[in-house]
Amino acid sequence: MGETRIGWRTAAVAGAATVALGSGAGTASWAAYRLLTTQAGAARGMIGRDTSKPPEADGIYAPDGHEPWRTGKYADLHLMIFGDSTAAGLGCRTAAEVPGVRLAHDLAEATGQRIRLSTKAISGATSKGLAGQVDAMFVAGPPPDAAVILVGANDVTKKHSVGRSAQRLGAAVSRLHGAGSIVVVGTCPDLGSVTAIPEPLRTVVQRWSVQLARAQAAATRAAGGRIVAMGDLLSKDFRAAPEQLFSADGFHPSAEGYALAAAHLLPELLVALGQRDMATADISPRAPAT
Known part of the structure; x- marks a missing residue:
């Protein structure tokens, strides 16, 4: 899967739009955005950070x-x-x-x-x-x-x-x-x-x-x-x-x-x-x- 640093923020922004879609409420949209971007930051810090190379296997x-x-x-x-x-x-x-x-x-x-x-x-x-x-x-x-x-x-x-x-x-x-x-x-x-x-x-x-x-x-x-x-x-x-x-x-x-x-x-x-x-x-x- 590889490096996900940029990806988690992108997912969070898109996810916030999904959560708030149709609500018509700016406050709800902003709250969803804040929650998901915070979680994306936590995800970046916890997972997907292995920068090593896979073993040579051919x-x-x-x-x-x-x-x-x-x-x-x-x-x-x-x-x-x-x-x-x-x-x-x-x-x-x-x-x-x-x-x-x-x-x-x-x-x-x-x-x-x-x-x-x-x-x-x-x-x-x-x-x-x-x-x-x-x-x-x-x-x-x-x-x-x-x-x-x-x-x-x-x-x-x-x-x-x-x-x-x-x-x-x-x-x-x-x-x-x-x-x-x-x-x-x-x-x-x-x-x-x-x-x-x-x-x-x-x-x-x-x-x-x-x-x-x-x-x-x-x-x-x-x-x-x-x-x-x-x-x-x-x-x-x-x-x-x-x-x-x-x-x-x-x-x-x-x-x-x-x-x-x-x-x-x-x-x-x-x-x-x-x-x-x-x-x-x-x-x-x-x-x-x-």
Whole structure:
């Protein structure tokens, strides 16, 4: 999810307008603004302040171990991760905890194949940044066999348009799908599960995150991708055990939280790859990216 300093104030201003909408009372509007901006300041001070970099995790993952990627190394399948800091694994202490690594390792275990993992995700990214990440992929080499995208929380805290954010995601999915990649999108998490966000600000961002997730799902399916509804699948667990599933910053998942997310993404990846394999008589490994 990345840096949220500017985003929380933006959410508060927009939220105040939402709370006061239709009241016709300047006093109510000002009170809502003061309350939510105060809460946004508190949120900035308490959560989302992890400025560390996620562990370096790219490489080749096989049933019998892991090795660094080098040009010319063989891999049966190339998995690439796009999105924000949750996609990159901010909050993880070791590479083994990073969601992309968990997916690559579990894919290797499930298929017996050598999986190359590449990460294009950037901390702090919104849906606006996906185009640049996909551009970087095309510059680096051939498209991956499978792509996973996790994005949306920063779009909410920065109060980007739900429609435009979904359109940007759909455009990225369309480019990847058109290049032959399987695309699985983990939709925006339910920010109402972030208990460190005080009420009523939490209710405001929760509502927006649910709206964005729905729009993302529609845009992804229309572009040829598959979705995993992360908010629906994870919010109950994160609300029940925040100390276990959130990292120290109170905003990003912990190792256990990432493991839970990866466990929900993996079946959709396997189904998508299985369908592709059934539709293709002979799938040759892609040429290694340089």
